[in-house]
Amino acid sequence: MDDTQEPRWLDLDEQRTFMAFAYMLVQLPAAFDAFLQRTAGISLFEYQIIAALSVAPERTARLSRLAEFTASSLSRLSNGVTRLEERGWMRRTPDPDDGRYTLGVLTDAGWDKVLAASPGHLGEVRRLVLDPLTKVQQQQLHRISERIMRVVEPDKPPINDRLRDLPHLRGRPTHAEPQCLEQPVEATQDS
Amino acid sequence: MDDTQEPRWLDLDEQRTFMAFAYMLVQLPAAFDAFLQRTAGISLFEYQIIAALSVAPERTARLSRLAEFTASSLSRLSNGVTRLEERGWMRRTPDPDDGRYTLGVLTDAGWDKVLAASPGHLGEVRRLVLDPLTKVQQQQLHRISERIMRVVEPDKPPINDRLRDLPHLRGRPTHAEPQCLEQPVEATQDS
DNA sequence: AAAGATTGAAATTTCAATCTTT
């Protein structure tokens, strides 16, 4: 963003900043994974898959998209989906638009599972990430995350834009509880 | 930090903040892992082990400490160390202070490996994390990371404090290049 | 007994084919 030369080493402040950040980067997902495993009997990876489906149009997404979203290989994702199918939480179906794609669809049981696991997980999100920060820090964290991802994925728009442009989930209450995962549902439409 | 009631769901801003953050949390380590694998033939997990040793007193640390640092099980760490031993980069030795512990020691070849892999990795750190942020954002990221980790690990001091209190690595140049990993070396002593 | 570490078996992930559809 600022200097174009080739600085081999980080200065002291940069080292400390990165060490604090990198340490969090390793520890926090492990904390979420352990929590989900303990409270919902599901790994963070599997939760991410069904949570993504729960906010997708028709609760359906291409496996390749899910692989991107979870930063996993198609192979790993395929195996994960097989496991989730065996548990009855999702199923596969070929994409009618292009037979090369396979769609993953969340089942009703999968939807129930997301609804059951989410409050606890989001409680941890609040406890570990949101509550410790001031409002300003939350906003900064949002901006910082987007700035970093803009470099990691130069060709892709911000994740929230990608999720928001799902023109879906309109009148689909299906369950009494609002879902409010990582992605707004009804609120999405009019913002 | 602010409210003590039990809010089940996140509001729209909170959802977006967390989605942007969580997405980075998944994608960024994958990017570092892929980079290290490609440029140094080593996983992020393995790099973290030898990099931690390279800044430790006597280039030595207990395996249980390394497991904590890498957020991995002792079993996983033990297997990883075996692999690194097979590659000649570290070796085990019983802790003379307490025979229950096993110490991991970085070999000279391991030190060389860290020196060979670090510039590239730190270049990625700069490119993906530091350069996209303003100075203020870098400082915020440091503080945010520490605030979050203070809740994740309530009993532990900040990671940078834990690393700094290693009274070590004084006159131990051994190699021409400065190392400057995620942790200062000479600078550590007089700060 | 408790803490740290290791081990074998099972589960998961990676890697390199292979398969299917376009």
Add this chain to the structure above:
DNA sequence: AAAGATTGAAATTTCAATCTTT
């Protein structure tokens, strides 16, 4: 041929013993 997905074999990780030292 190219893109997406799956599969089997190999590598890694997890889980539940087991082992060693205190």
